[in-house]
Amino acid sequence: xxxxxxxxxxxxxxxxxxxxxxxxxxxxxxxxxxxxxxxxxxxxxxxxxxxxxxxxxxxxxxxxxxxxxxxxxxxxxxxxxxxxxxxxxxxxxxxxxxxxxxxxxxxxxxxxxxxxxxxxxxxxxxxxxxxxxxxxxxxxxxxxxxxxxxxxxxxxxxxxxxxxxxxxxxxxxxxxxxxxxxxxxxxxxxxxxxxxxxxxxxxxxxxxxxxxxxxxxxxxxxxxxxxxxxxxxxxxxxxxxxxxxxxxxxxxxxxxxxxxxxxxxxxxxxxxxxxxxxxxxxxxxxxxxxxxxxxxxxxxxxxxxxxxxxxxxxxxxxxxxxxxxxxxxxxxxxxxxxxxxxxxxxxxxxxxxxxxxxxxxxxxxxxxxxxxxxxxxxxxxxxxxxxxxxxxxxxxxxxxxxxxxxxxxxxxxxxxxxxxxxxxxxxxxxxxxxxxxxxxxxxxxxxxxxxxxxxxxxxxxxxxxxxxxxxxxxxxxxxxxxxxxxxxxxxxxxxxxxxxxxxxxxxxxxxxxxxxxxxxxxxxxxxxxxxxxxxxxxxxxxxxxxxxxxxxxxxxxxxxxxxxxxxxxxxxxxxxxxxxxxxxxxxxxxxxxxxxxxxxxx
Numbered sequence: 001x002x003x004x005x006x007x008x009x010x011x012x013x014x015x016x017x018x019x020x021x022x023x024x025x026x027x028x029x030x031x032x033x034x035x036x037x038x039x040x041x042x043x044x045x046x047x048x049x050x051x052x053x054x055x056x057x058x059x060x061x062x063x064x065x066x067x068x069x070x071x072x073x074x075x076x077x078x079x080x081x082x083x084x085x086x087x088x089x090x091x092x093x094x095x096x097x098x099x100x101x102x103x104x105x106x107x108x109x110x111x112x113x114x115x116x117x118x119x120x121x122x123x124x125x126x127x128x129x130x131x132x133x134x135x136x137x138x139x140x141x142x143x144x145x146x147x148x149x150x151x152x153x154x155x156x157x158x159x160x161x162x163x164x165x166x167x168x169x170x171x172x173x174x175x176x177x178x179x180x181x182x183x184x185x186x187x188x189x190x191x192x193x194x195x196x197x198x199x200x201x202x203x204x205x206x207x208x209x210x211x212x213x214x215x216x217x218x219x220x221x222x223x224x225x226x227x228x229x230x231x232x233x234x235x236x237x238x239x240x241x242x243x244x245x246x247x248x249x250x251x252x253x254x255x256x257x258x259x260x261x262x263x264x265x266x267x268x269x270x271x272x273x274x275x276x277x278x279x280x281x282x283x284x285x286x287x288x289x290x291x292x293x294x295x296x297x298x299x300x301x302x303x304x305x306x307x308x309x310x311x312x313x314x315x316x317x318x319x320x321x322x323x324x325x326x327x328x329x330x331x332x333x334x335x336x337x338x339x340x341x342x343x344x345x346x347x348x349x350x351x352x353x354x355x356x357x358x359x360x361x362x363x364x365x366x367x368x369x370x371x372x373x374x375x376x377x378x379x380x381x382x383x384x385x386x387x388x389x390x391x392x393x394x395x396x397x398x399x400x401x402x403x404x405x406x407x408x409x410x411x412x413x414x415x416x417x418x419x420x421x422x423x424x425x426x427x428x429x430x431x432x433x434x435x436x437x438x439x440x441x442x443x444x445x446x447x448x449x450x451x452x453x454x455x456x457x458x459x460x461x462x463x464x465x466x467x468x469x470x471x472x473x474x475x476x477x478x479x480x481x482x483x484x485x486x487x488x489x490x491x492x493x494x495x496x497x498x499x500x501x502x503x504x505x506x507x508x509x510x511x512x513x514x515x516x517x518x519x520x521x522x523x524x525x526x527x528x529x530x531x532x533x534x535x536x537x538x539x540x541x542x543x544x545x546x547x548x549x550x551x552x553x554x555x556x557x558x559x560x561x562x563x564x565x566x567x568x569x570x571x572x573x574x575x576x577x578x579x580x581x582x583x584x585x586x587x588x589x590x591x592x593x594x595x596x597x598x599x600x601x602x
Contacts, residue, residue, distance in 0.1 A: 007082050008056040009231075010063065011210065013098060013185045014075045015047040015109040021094045029092040035062045038087040039229075042098045047109065048072065049098035049185060051229060053085045078183055078210045080238040086230035101189045102159045105196075113191025115206035116178055118215040124178075125220045131176040134168075136161060136190045137226075144233050144243065144252050145223020147180065158186055165197060173199050180205035180212075182225060213238055226252070248272050284383045290419045291381050299418070300374030300410030308367040317361040321346070324359055340367065374410040376562050377433075381415060384438070385587060389580050391416065391425070391441040394589040397567065398560040400433040407433075416441060428452040429460075432529065434546070434560045437464070437571030438589040450579035455526065461575035464521040464531060465595040467568030469550055470540035471511050472519075478505045479534035483527035502527045504534045516543055518595060531569060543568040543594075568594050 018024065021043050028041055032052070037059060039052035052059060066072050116124075124131055125148075133150040135142050142152045151172075153164040177199060179187045187204035194202045205212060209225045218236035224243060226233050232252070233241040244253045247265070249272035257263060262273035274282065316324045325337050325346075337346075337355070344352035345368040353365070382394035393412070395401070401412045408414060417425050425441050426448035442448035454460050484499025503524040510518040517540070521531050529548075535541055536548035544567040547555045560567060575586040 006055065007053055007085055008059045009051075009053045009080045009082060009086065009229075010059060011051050011078045011183050012075050013047065013049040013183065013188075014072060015098075015107075015112075015188060016071050017109060018043065018045055018047060018071065021045070025092045025094050029090065031062060031065060032090050032092065035059065037062060038085050038090050040087070040090075041092045042095050043093070044095050044098050046107070047098050048075075051087070053082075053087055053229075056081075076207065078207060078214065080210070080234060082231060082240050084230075088230075099185050099189065100157075100159060101161070103162060103189070103193060106189050106192050108188040108192070111192060112188050113179070113195065113202045113204050116203040117206050118212040121178060121205055121212070122216045122219055129176070131178055132172050134172075134177050134179045136179050136181050136186050140250060140252060141182070141226040144226040145221065148220050148222060150180075161186075161190055162193060165194060174201075176201040176203065178203045178205060180208060182208050182227065183210050184208035210234070210238070246272060280386065283386065287383045287386075287419055291379065291383075291415065294415050294418060295379030295381075298374075298376060298379055298410050298415075300408060300414070301376055303371045303373060304409070306369045306372040306408050308369065310365045310367055312359045312361060312363045312365070314361040316359060319359060320355070321353065321357045321359050321365070322355040345370070372408075374407055375559070377407070377410045378562065379410075379415055381412065384589060389443055389447045389578070391420070391443065392574075392587045393439050393441060395431055395436055395439045395571075397436045398433045398562065398564075401427050401430040401439060412439060413441070429455050429526070431571055432532070432569075434544075434567040435569045435571065436566075436589075436592060438574050438587060439571070440574055440576075440587070447579055451576070454576055454579075458525070459576065461573070462523055462526075462571070463573035464523070465509075465568075465570045465572050465591060466519045466521050466531060466535065467543045467594050468517050468519055468535050468540040469515065469543055471515065471517050472506070472508050472540065475508050476506070478503060479538055481534060481537050483530055483533060500527055501525065502530050502534070504531055545569075566592075566594060568592075570595060 024043055028043075032041070035054060035058040037052050037054040039050065041052070042049040052062075054062075063077065067075065133147045135146050135150045135152045136158075137152075138156055138158070139152065139154060146152070151168070153161060153168070155161055155164050177194070179190055179194075179202065181187050181190075184204065184207050187208070191202050191204050207214075209221070212221070213225065213234070213236045221236060224233040224235050224241040231240045232245045233243040235241045242255045244258050245251070246253060246263070246269035248268055251269055251271035253263065253269055257270050260270050263269045268274070310325070310328065312324060316327065322334070322337055322341070325332070326334060340346050341352075341355040346353055346355070347366045347368065348357075348363065377399045378396040379399065380396045381399075382396075383391065384394055385392040393416070395412055399412055400407045400410075403411050403414060413425055413427060417423070420443070423443055424445070425443060426445065427439060427441055428448050428451040429440065431437065431439055440451065442451055480501070480503045482499030483502045505522040505524060507520040508517060509520055512518070523530055532542050532545055532548050536545075536552070539552070541548045541550055544560075544565045545555075546560055546564070546567070547558045549555050570592050571589065572591065573586065573588050575584065577583070578585050
């Protein structure tokens, strides 16, 4: 059988004071590479710990070279064989400890608990002696195999050992306790600590489980022994067992579990597998935590500089820049623009310009506003769904979708870009800042281009809920008044003589005793403010709308502030063809409280 085995594996450690560690590290690394060995060697001032594999003749030559150093002359070697090297590379590291424990005053090279040989332990167990077997390994190692009736210390890391022994049964303090681990090194430190804690008869299994397998076999032991390399576990014959380990959650897998469809090497196993929906919900939960932190400290509410682009239209071409600004922004006093020019905050191609500069069609200037503060918004964005192409969100209000006017960072896109950084997000459609509900966000430029075309071609089905002031006379009705900009009013409204064609279909869902009604709304076209303007023209404005007021009045403030009454318009459904999968997708956002069903009064 040995003739068929080509790879020798060795494990060894020794607690011995070492110095000049950097030199030893380089020397050992050089010799291991020379002998074509792979594995890990840990060095510290307290000694050496190694796990190596390679061709048998080369590894034995290397071991003889190691033992030529007086520090390692009597190092004890544990051996096993396999048909492939179970390590991927050769590492030689200098560490604070060769086995991480983190407790001062434990020095195994000076004093440690008495050792019990494998043969002696078997004799004790054969005789039925009253002895406690204490497994000092991590829980996942214990699950692979352990001695009959052994007591696990229930730890996830050896550093937790000190706390765990405080919870052991009190009767162990006065009876023989035999500790064991994989190769013995952990017991070298665990024993002195237990003696310090008042345990009177502490022994350690010399050479650990692997030495017990080598000398005794499987007597009084059930299962295999976990090892920290690609072999995962060895059976009592020191052969590679059929177990595997999940690299994602570290769970040990049986042969049957390895045959499961949920086991994908390096990705998942039956212990950690999550369905696509579960994975989505986990991602969304992490996104929501990031959004929550942003909502508590809105980025736009801290003083910052804002660069506002100003594009020159053909109508303004040939005019002085100051005159253009006064025409584009009639609400801004001339002296404010003059101050901005004097401070160099009006720029073209990153250079300040003069206020009398003659502009040309298509030029873009920047207005830099220093120490700018944006109004607070409702940042409680809800992620409804996402894939590699899209993010679907339930937008709160007030919250603008895009940067404009007083808003830059405190926008839907501005907040989401921080959550999804470094992705560049794009919205192929928009909702008013005061409108809540479903917004689709594209994660790539190509997807955004294709979706923008679907919206423009009216291939996206949209549905809203609206709470309007008034009771419609019909169950189903529509409005086809054109939407246009009224030059005098400076805002979009319906019913103009000249305007873009528009149509909105309405269905009455409920009439309320307070004189309001709940409507299902389907906009056939997609003009700005279309639903609000159409209902206003029909004499039934949206409840809470700050612009389109009852009795055909127009408000002076378009934006709601935090704490203002809700504007009762909600985007509830989008249906479209996914540009990648070509499947029809229908996304919905839950109804807000004002749109929930109640007793119908008609």
